[in-house]
Amino acid sequence: MTDMFSLEGRVALVTGASRGLGVAIATALASRGALVVLNGRDPESLRAVAAKIPGAEYAAFDVCDAKAGPDAIADIVKRHGKLDILVNNAGIQHRRPLTEWEDSDFERVLAANLTSCFRLSREAARVMLPRKHGRIINTGSVAGILARPTIHGYVAAKSGLHGITRSMAAEIGRHGITVNAIAPGYFATELNTALLEDKEFTAWVERRTPAGRWAKPEELGGAAIFLASDAASYVNGHVLAVDGGISVSL
Numbered sequence: 001m002t003d004m005f006s007l008e009g010r011v012a013l014v015t016g017a018s019r020g021l022g023v024a025i026a027t028a029l030a031s032r033g034a035l036v037v038l039n040g041r042d043p044e045s046l047r048a049v050a051a052k053i054p055g056a057e058y059a060a061f062d063v064c065d066a067k068a069g070p071d072a073i074a075d076i077v078k079r080h081g082k083l084d085i086l087v088n089n090a091g092i093q094h095r096r097p098l099t100e101w102e103d104s105d106f107e108r109v110l111a112a113n114l115t116s117c118f119r120l121s122r123e124a125a126r127v128m129l130p131r132k133h134g135r136i137i138n139t140g141s142v143a144g145i146l147a148r149p150t151i152h153g154y155v156a157a158k159s160g161l162h163g164i165t166r167s168m169a170a171e172i173g174r175h176g177i178t179v180n181a182i183a184p185g186y187f188a189t190e191l192n193t194a195l196l197e198d199k200e201f202t203a204w205v206e207r208r209t210p211a212g213r214w215a216k217p218e219e220l221g222g223a224a225i226f227l228a229s230d231a232a233s234y235v236n237g238h239v240l241a242v243d244g245g246i247s248v249s250l
C-alpha cells in the first residue's frame, strides 16, 4: 500500500520558518520527504535552522515586499521545476487598547498576516495551475474564530485569512489544488513571550483550554503533513483547529 502521508519529491516553501511554528512545520514536512525552502527576514537564523533539517534550503525575504515574494517563488521554480506546497505561516502580533491603535499599526499587521498570504498564494497558484496539483496551507489562528481584546489587527487579519482560504479553495479546487488553513491555539513561541511571562495569563490558558496546557510547536507538525499530503486530497477550504479544544468550549 502506498504511504498516503509521503511527501517524497515534493517542493515546499514555508514562510516564517526561522523560528517557532514555521520551524516545526518545515521539520515535519521534511520528515516525510519534502524538500523545504525556509523563509524569514534574517539569513543567519535561516542558515542555522536549515543546517538542522535534511535537504533544507532557505530564501530570505520580507513577505510584505510585493516583488521579493514572487521573485523567490520564481527562483524555486527555476531551480526545482515546480512548487508543490506553499505554507503561509509568517505573522506578527501587536497588542494595544483600541484607542491607542494607530492606522499604521493596523495596516502593518494586515500587510504581514493577510496581504502577504494573498500575494504569495496568487503567485503559487500561477505555478500550480498548469501542473494541476498543489497545496496551499495558511497558518490562521483561533483568533480568526474567537476574539480577544487588544489584538484588533490580528483578529481582522486571521479572520480574513480564513475567508480567503475558502474563496481560493472555491475557485481553484477543480484544478487539483487544495487551500486549507490551520488555526493554532496557544503555542509556546516567541510571538507569545509576553503572555508566557504573565503568570495570570498562563493560568487562564490552562483553565480555558480543555487540554489544560500550552501546546508545544512540534504538535502542529501532524496537521501540516496531513494537509500537504495525498491523505487530504479531498479536504479543501477547511480551517483545522489545532487548539487543545479551546475553540469548542465555553
Ligand SMILES: NC(=O)c1ccc[n+]([C@@H]2O[C@H](COP(=O)([O-])OP(=O)(O)OC[C@H]3O[C@@H](n4cnc5c(N)ncnc54)[C@H](OP(=O)(O)O)[C@@H]3O)[C@@H](O)[C@H]2O)c1
Pocket: 015, 016, 017, 018, 019, 020, 021, 022, 039, 040, 041, 042, 045, 061, 062, 063, 064, 089, 090, 091, 092, 112, 139, 140, 141, 142, 143, 183, 184, 185, 186, 187, 188, 189, 190, 191, 192
Ligand atoms: N504561537 C501561537 O500560539 C500562535 C497561535 C495562532 C497562530 N499563530 C500564527 O502562527 C504563525 C507563526 O507564529 P509563531 O508563534 O511561530 O511566531 P514567531 O515565533 O514570532 O515567528 C514568526 C516567524 O515569522 C517570521 N516573520 C515575521 N514577519 C515576517 C516578514 N515580514 N517576512 C518574513 N518573515 C517574517 C519571523 O522571522 P523574522 O522575524 O526573522 O523575519 C519568524 O520566523 C503566525 O502566523 C502566527 O500568527 C501562532
